[in-house]
Amino acid sequence: MKPHPSRLRLNAREAPGATLERLLEAAEHHQALEQRVLTAIPAELASGCRFVAYRDGDLTLSAPNSVHASQLRLRQRDVVNELRQDPDFRHLWRLKVRVVPQGKPPAGLSPAPPISTENARLLMEEAGHTKDEDLRQVLERLARHARD
Structure with missing residues (x-):
């Protein structure tokens, strides 16, 4: 199993190409984990959700708004049980959902x-x-x- 991206340490003494290569491998690994997580989430909630991190049995996801976050929290038992079938997530025990609004913030007040x-x-x-x-x-x- 590859090292978890959060545990990726950059060494200044490495060859310049090696550091970039390790970063790219970590990004690909993160993307692969995200795809597996998103397939375990119900389709109506998967849009807008992102995989943030998986550390020490804690899976952190981001949701575009509080409604999506609440729905994910309500269905977390099903999501966790499905993900535990995957060898990389066999020690998963908690799902954290953070609200990260997407897009531009709403414009200020419109003129009267x-x-x-x-x-x-x-x-x-x-x-x-x-x-x-x-x-x-x-x-x-x-x-x-x-x-x-």
Whole structure:
């Protein structure tokens, strides 16, 4: 069995090509383990899930959102039992699921839609009747958002 990628130690005295070769082997090993893990996960949950690590009987997966993570946790007994049939995972005893959102974060607040000219007129009228200076400035600023 190949050394686990997490236990891969780089030696500065190695030939430059040997270090790269070892890194590539570790990446291929990780990818092969990920494929085996994803086949054990129900198909509807496997999309978006990634294999993160397997160390000391702990299998760590990442899920794209909390719903996927909760569903994986609910089905972890089935997943663990199926993976234990694989010789590389025979000592698996715990499944950890971490939420790692994918893609870009949602954009900030969208600009407020413009208000009607009638509402702008009412806001300016109300601003003229108020005695609070801060409130008056806010109402006038809102009134300037009117549609043309």
